[in-house]
Amino acid sequence: MNYTKQLSDKFLALCKSVTAKRPKAVIDHILQYGFVTTEELKEKYGYNHPPRAARDVREHGIPLITFRVTGSDNRKIAAYKFGN
Structure with missing residues (x-):
């Protein structure tokens, strides 16, 4: 499911402006699925410290x-x- 339709163009532009690997992975996952868990960040993306x-x-x-x-x-x- 794609959650980008619910977000403003300005917010999407801010999300797309992030190029660093770690935050971009989090942002892209949330844009696609609506949220991301610490478990997904550990197992799917290999981040040992998801916070x-x-x-x-x-x-x-x-x-x-x-x-x-x-x-x-x-x-x-x-x-x-x-968030808001």
Whole structure:
């Protein structure tokens, strides 16, 4: 599912302006799926410290909301989606 239709053109331009690998991976995943979990960042993208990847996105001026979801091992893990 593609969530870009719900976002403003200005916000999408800001997202597309990020070229650094780690925050770009987070942004692209959220644009495609609506959110990304710390588990996905570890397993799919190989990031050992997923909160750092989320912080990189925030440092580029893109707001993220952190919320809790259940991981594959039934533990609560963090997930990130775009904020206001």
